[in-house]
Amino acid sequence: MAERPLRILIAKPGLDGHDRGAKIIARMLRDAGYEVIYTGLHQTPEMIVETAIQEDVDAIGLSILSGAHMTLFPDVLERLRERGASDIPVFGGGIIPPEDVTALKQLGVREIFTPGASAQEIIGWIREHIRPRGD
Amino acid sequence: MPRSKREWLEQCYPKDKDRIGRFTTISDSVVDPLYTPEDVGDFSYERDLGYPGEYPFTRGVYPSMYRGKLWTMRQFAGYGTPEDTNERFRFLLEQGQTGLSTAFDMPTLMGYDADHPRARGEVGREGVAVSSIADMEALFAGIPLDRVTTSMTVNCTASILLAMYFAVAERRGIPLSKLGGTIQNDMLKEFIAQKEWICPPEPSVRIIVDMIEFCTREAPRWHPISISGYHIREAGSTAAQELAFTLADGIGYVQAAVDRGLDVDAFAPRLSFFFNVHNDFFEEIAKFRAARRMWAKIMRERFGARKPESWRLRTHAQTAGCSLTAQQPLNNVVRVAIQALAAVLGGTQSLHTNSMDETLALPSEQAVLVALRTQQIIAEETGVANFIDPLGGSYAVEALTNQIEAEAWAYIRRIDELGGIVRAIELGFPQKEISEAAYRYQRQLESGEKVMVGVNKYQVQEEPPIEILRVPPEVERKQVERVRQRKQTRDAAVVARALEKIRRAAREGSNLMPPIIEAVKREVTVGEISDVFREVFGIYRDPAYI
Secondary structure (H helix, E strand, O other): OOOOOOEEEEEOEOOOOOOHHHHHHHHHHHHOOOEEEEOOOOEOHHHHHHHHHHOOOOEEEEEEOOOOHHHHHHHHHHHHHHOOOOOOOEEEEEOOOHHHHHHHHHHOOOEEEOOOOOHHHHHHHHHHHOOOOOO | OOOOHHHHHHHOOOHHHOOOOOOEOOOOOEOOOOOOHHHHOOOOHHHHHOOOOOOOOOOOOOOOHHHHOOOEEOOEEOOEOHHHHHHHHHHHHHOOOOOEEEEEOHHHHHOOOOOOHHHOOOOOOOOEOOOOHHHHHHHOOOOOOOOOOEEEEOOOOHHHHHHHHHHHHHHOOOOHHHOOEEEOOOOHHHHHHHOOOOOOHHHHHHHHHHHHHHHHHHOOOEEOEEEEOHHHHHOOOOHHHHHHHHHHHHHHHHHHHHHOOOOHHHHHHHEEEEEEEOOOHHHHHHHHHHHHHHHHHHHHHHOOOOOHHHHOOOEEEEEOHHHOOOOOOOHHHHHHHHHHHHHHHOOOOEEEOOOOOOOOOOOOHHHHHHHHHHHHHHHHOOOHHHOOOOOOOOHHHHHHHHHHHHHHHHHHHHHHHHOOHHHHHHOOHHHHHHHHHHHHHHHHHHHOOOOOEOOOEOOOOOOOOOOOOOOOOHHHHHHHHHHHHHHHOOOHHHHHHHHHHHHHHHHHOOOOHHHHHHHHHOOOOHHHHHHHHHHHHOOOOOOOOO
16 A cells, blocks of 8 residues: 655744745645645744644644744754654754754754755655654 | 848747747746837837826936935844844944834734743844834934934834834934834735734724824824835745735725825825835836836826825835845845846835845845945946936837736736725735745746756855854843833833723724824833734734645
């Protein structure tokens, strides 16, 4: 039997409204055959983790362009741990300086895509690294 | 010899030698190999162009344009604490900048004080943190408010920030009638594109009309709104969509103000605009020219405005942030220069040039300086500012101007059929059109049909690091501390009474500006007043169209 399609949550934490990238990625992933849940804007880390658990997703992609990435990524990771869901991989994209990318990866963010990354690159990464969580 | 464009295309033009299959603008409009008198049809100089400073203002809104006065060089700045930004303001003024432009941080823009849990990690990041009048005082310390003009980029909390600015001026003994500047205050484009909101569209427009009414009476040199296409374009629209949705928003505001009973000629001269200026050189110039011609027609024919000042579309322009690349960031200097040149040839009244490092972080001082110098070089070395609308009469530019205008009118008709811009937004119409365009462009980038140098062509392996500005984490702690302290030292009963007056005005429909000004003078904060908006008008939620 074929593997079921991956369920990916694309989420916009924080206050910034720059959703062009998040929406394009959501649509590209959908066109590539994934099940995509898009949270919409202005989500708190709590809301995102709740949605991820409720929707039983295989990965969470966070889009952050407000400069608050060093607060919001760790917050999401921490809440996943608290809820016993730290097996859900978190990746992300946004305007994130290289030093912060390194720091975030050390904290457990699986991958960070910065401006100029193509959707194909992101889809390729997901194909290689994300697997359906045990069902 | 060919006798028509068609004959020339069929008999002489070597189509098989074209280096690509389709020549298009960045907005995906097909570009002909050549433009001739046939492309401008029944062109009439008086009707379609006229003289600069004359209806329909295609050639410019003033008779002498940059020969009389150069455009205002206005670099958008704001980060960290009010003191940090004040220092950047003074630096820019010392370097010959001629107007100020303030960027606020996300909590301030979204109606949260620095000490609110939702502000965590965002204080002073994308702009300056302003929670109360004390912050506004510090932000403009030592800056002569009666001599510089100030632009403030803020929308859902615009009424509160403007009230603070007015209150600071008043404390310094400067009458409101002497204050010049602009507040963005364009909520419709927030629902369409930038997505910073508190309340639903209807009450949001009501607050804006309150501000237009108040400023018309009390601060006649102030621009109470800057109707903005910039963010629409950044969200991925085409040039024609940017133009159409911006003018449709303008129609929405003018209609709402007229419905309130305001005389169109009393407020229309103080409306201002803000457009993006992107990479596609001629398309952008055409867009600015078409914008002026369309707005003149809208104001004269649709709204019956009689004063020529009401017909003029005066605009600020900013180079396209979305055109910049994180890869090989020095290349951005070149993009910005070309875009800035297009804005000048398009006849803008003021201009912000982006800094080369903006895809990486907030701009460093060095990067801002290069951006400002770019404008100064265009103004004082290239000679372009000696001419008025030098591309007027070019077959290509006139044809593009007509074409973009026709496309924009078609959108405006469609929006009218849907019941106006507020209804169209509720239906998601402009949002979906923009998403489609953004998606199409992304696919064209991925297929290589459209090129971004350094991103999908001419890439390099190793990027040399460039120095970027970092906002230290202490900024947030310091600002939160300050806001908490100030809240403790106020008289709670005074604050409650001031908020009650705002609540009453909000419910009863009387003008909100006087009670908001009164409240901010009593140290009532951005977050507290926004909470009243949330309570009375409700909260708007993202419909999250993909």
